[in-house]
Amino acid sequence: MVQVTCKDCGANFEAQRRDAQRCAQCKIIRIREIGRLSARRTKYNSCPKCGGSKFYTRKLCRSCENKRRAEFQTGPGNPAWKGGKTHNNGYVYVLADRPDKKHRYQAEHIVVWEKANGELPEGWVIHHLNGVRDDNRLENLAAMPRKHHSPRLVVEPYQQRIQQLEAELSILAPTNNPVSLCRE
Numbered sequence: 001m002v003q004v005t006c007k008d009c010g011a012n013f014e015a016q017r018r019d020a021q022r023c024a025q026c027k028i029i030r031i032r033e034i035g036r037l038s039a040r041r042t043k044y045n046s047c048p049k050c051g052g053s054k055f056y057t058r059k060l061c062r063s064c065e066n067k068r069r070a071e072f073q074t075g076p077g078n079p080a081w082k083g084g085k086t087h088n089n090g091y092v093y094v095l096a097d098r099p100d101k102k103h104r105y106q107a108e109h110i111v112v113w114e115k116a117n118g119e120l121p122e123g124w125v126i127h128h129l130n131g132v133r134d135d136n137r138l139e140n141l142a143a144m145p146r147k148h149h150s151p152r153l154v155v156e157p158y159q160q161r162i163q164q165l166e167a168e169l170s171i172l173a174p175t176n177n178p179v180s181l182c183r184e
Helices: 024-043 062-073 108-117 151-172 178-183
Strands: 002-005 012-015 044-046 053-055 085-088 091-095 105-107 124-128 141-145
Touching (some): 091 108, 108 124
Antiparallel strands (some): 124 141
16 A cells, blocks of 8 residues: 555645546546546537537437428338328228328228219218229219218119129120129
């Protein structure tokens, strides 16, 4: 053990090494001070956009980075973007920029029908004539009151028309008729 004088407070203390410069209390204070200085210098600096505090390895502060990410993570910038179309329960939904509507995505068959015929009246529905929910051609869509939209009222007239067309088809091409082949 060697008697040494502290460099900071001037107190005498015993040390195991001859090159010791500070007593135990001054050593702890010095370590904390160095930590604070290096943290200020290296860990944080200012954001170039807003001037706020950011971690030194980051380009922007957290709030500026979140705003930047939102720009490319929504809509066409997103790698999972499917052109604004989704499918649910057999129907196709499209992204429609219509402030008067409650939801961002609208059923495509309604959008197609309204584009051709105007606003759909309250209590009316769009029916797919051939029964295929994702076939949204205008000639396949019919608007009707909700109370008349039942299989008995909607399907029977079309079944009669389908039978009539099948009969005409069998007269025109009896050997190539897939319907007549299925019934045999």
